[in-house]
Amino acid sequence: MNILGINQIPGMLSWMHDSSSALVKNGKIVAIAEEERFNRVRHHRGYPHKSHAYCLKEGGISLNDVDYIAVPYNPYAFLKHPNLRLESLARNVFNMFACWHYKQQMKKQANAEVVYISHHLTHAASAYYCSGYDKANILTIDGSGETESFAFFVGENEKIRRVWDIPIASFFSGGKWQSIGLIYTSVTSLLNLGVNGEGKTMGLASYGKPEYDFSDILNIRTHNDFTIDRRKLLEKYGHLQRKENGPITQEHKNLAASLQHALEKSVVNLAKEAFEYSGIKNFCLAGGVTLNCNTNSELLKQDFCDSIFIQPAANDGGIALGAALEQSERAGDPVGQKLENAYFGPGFDNKYIENVLSGAKVKYRRAKNIAQETAQLITQGKIVAWFQGRMEMGPRALGNRSILADPTREGIADSVNNSVKHREAWRPFAPSVAEEDASKYFQGVEKLKSSPFMLHTFFVRDEYQSKLPAITHVDGSSRIQTVRADQNEKYYNLIKEIENINGYAIVLNTSFNDKGEPIICTPQDALRCFFATGLDALAIGDFIVEK
Structure with a gap:
């Protein structure tokens, strides 16, 4: 059907x-x-x-x-x-x-x-x-559904059964005060990090310490024993509101860290309760809150969790x-499948791309080996836009609409931030790494084995933190994407070509877009962004454009 x-x-x-x-x-x-x-x-x-x-x-x-x-x-x-x-x-x-x-x-x-x-x-x-799981606990956590911001389901034999949830409001409530996601949004607003800036708050949390008390704001022990009240946020911490374009103080960092700690503790408690109900150690997560990589990885550490699946x-x-x-x-169609990649958006062949390039009167050349030639540009210190295959779904660039750079180079992160992305300097960049090499560079990957959708953080091993400065966050963490040849052959080949040159099977990967715009979709979008920013080169299909 x-x-x-x-x-x-x-x-x-x-x-x-x-x-x-x-x-x-x-x-x-x-x-x-x-x-x-x-x-x-x-x-x-x-x-x-x-x-x-x-x-x-x-x-x-x-x-x-x-x-x-x-x-x-x-x-x-x-x-x-x-x-x-x-x-x-x-x-x-x-x-x-x-x-x-x-x-x-x-x-x-x-x-x-x-x-x-x-x-x-x-x-x-x-x-x-x-997910590919036969049995799984399913936790959905967001700002708001119709009536709840959290629900627990059990998935078994391709059937989903709702077990319990947490409503977002009472009968006469004037707002969604019991929303887990909206508490995170409210702190983001208090810190003046912009609409849909929750990812910034997560990044800022690594610079702070959880010194502020969130016990009467976000403190979930079980699904029927909890405190969720975002009204208390302004009552207790309204004095910490950051002015627009004002400096980010240590107090702001500590507030973000306190929120992150409260979220992680609450989600782990909800997951533990789910496990105690079902006895299942596989977890599926969904909802906007589950884009919070640090929380996902905190859950992964628990003894009652064997594996986690989060779709991109x-x-x-x-x-x-x-x-x-x-x-x-x-309707009776078989739906159980293991999602191995995220590439379900529009794709463009070389003929279409070349027509766009020639129509725009852009100087370009056709590469004999696009992965090899792009790897050479990256390891020379160039910032390269990489436009290949079908567009990713979800908010993360996963190697088909990406901006790439050499993470071993000192200062390259600042160059990408200042010249291309035009965003806050303290925000971290993520790496893409060949899956078989992930445990070489990062601690904790072994339990999960793969992280193809960039939805977990792991810690860079001590011996590599100084060697990979551009993707090592202030606390030593890194939000990684693992890549296999069967998931994205061209991108995997690029990573291995980089390894052939500099010895590291890893590349800095951030989304192909400028500040405030969605990820690039078409070749026309790619050209506009390329010439409007400080990108050095564009690898699009089998063609290379340089400035």
């Missing part, structure tokens, strides 16, 4: 961020993309017109060929945990009728049945059905995929 997942519908009063689409055919993933990559509006809210058109095109079908449209939103969920404030009730009732109208509309226009699936269940499905679009950009997979399972 052809199942199209979309995480927005027209006419709703509240839009979800990270609008996206996904196509699943006969239980297999065909295409996934976020709307922001096409319309260039970061974290776009609204109907995913362009991404859903891409998914249909990639699948070689039209809307008339779609059997189901799966939407990761349950318009009736508010009846389970009703918020009786008039504003909330009115919004929920309006959205309920908007969903009914869209269902009727699609039945007439395309003869496709629209199904609505709860937000956290689609998060769970996006992880479990891609763990944020709301992945729930269209989860909705499509869950509906595929309900």
Whole structure:
């Protein structure tokens, strides 16, 4: 069956961020993309017109060929945990009728049945059905679903069963005070690190010490014994608010560290409770909070955790995929699969790329061996944009839309920050490393074995911290991506070519974009970013452009 997942519908009063689409055919993933990559509006809210058109095109079908449209939103969920404030009730009732109208509309226009699936269940499905696990505890943690910010499921034999959750508000609450994710967002706002800047807060935490008390702000012992109250944040720490463009003080760093510590402790407690319920040592994680690499790695250290799977679009950009997979399972298609890579976006062949380059009157050359020649540029100290194959899903660049540099070079991180990314100097850069060499450079990788989606942090071994300065964070940690040839042959070959030159099977990898814009999608986007920033070279398809 052809199942199209979309995480927005027209006419709703509240839009979800990270609008996206996904196509699943006969239980297999065909295409996934976020709307922001096409319309260039970061974290776009609204109907995913362009991404859903891409998914249909990639699948070689039209809307008339779609059997189901799966939407990761349950318009009736508010009846389970009703918020009786008039504003909330009115919004929920309006959205309920908007969903009914869209269902009727699609039945007439395309003869496709629209199904609505709860937000956290689609998060769970996006992880479990891609994990390769038969049995797993599934934890979904974010800012807000319809009525909760945490849910625990058990996955077994390609079936998902909800066990318990934590509601985001009480009957008459005027806000989502019991939201785990929104507490992290609130601290990010207090520190004035920008909208969607939670990753900055995580990076800043490594510079501080957990000296501030979060016991009455975020302190989860079990799912029914917890303190989650973001109202207390301003009451206790409002005096630490950082002015826009003001200096970041040690107090700010300590506040970030205190938040991070509280989050890690709370998530570990929730995971332990899940294990005690199920006896299962495999964990699937999803939801925007699970992009927090440090928390994921803290969970991995626990004796009750044998392995963790997190799919690369763990944020709301992945729930269209989860909705499509869950509906595929309900329709009888086999959906259990091991997601080995994240490359489900648009791709462009050499003919298309060369037409763009020549049409733009750009000087370029065709490489005899693109991996080898790019490795030479990188080890010469050049900052190189790498545009290859199909675009990644999720917020991390994973070797197809990446900016690359030599992590052994002193000062290269500052050059990338100042000349290309135009971002805060204290933010860390991540490495991509050949999977078989990961344990050589990093401690703790052995338990996980692989980290293909850059969703865990490990510590650089002492003997390599001074040799790999550009990817070693202030606390010695590093958010790594492991790469195998069967996952991304061209990128793997590049890493091994770098090793042939400088002896290190590792490269600095950051997303191919400038500050404030989404990751690059098309060759046209690549050229614009290349010439608008301080990049030295662009390796695009089999072609190289240099300044």
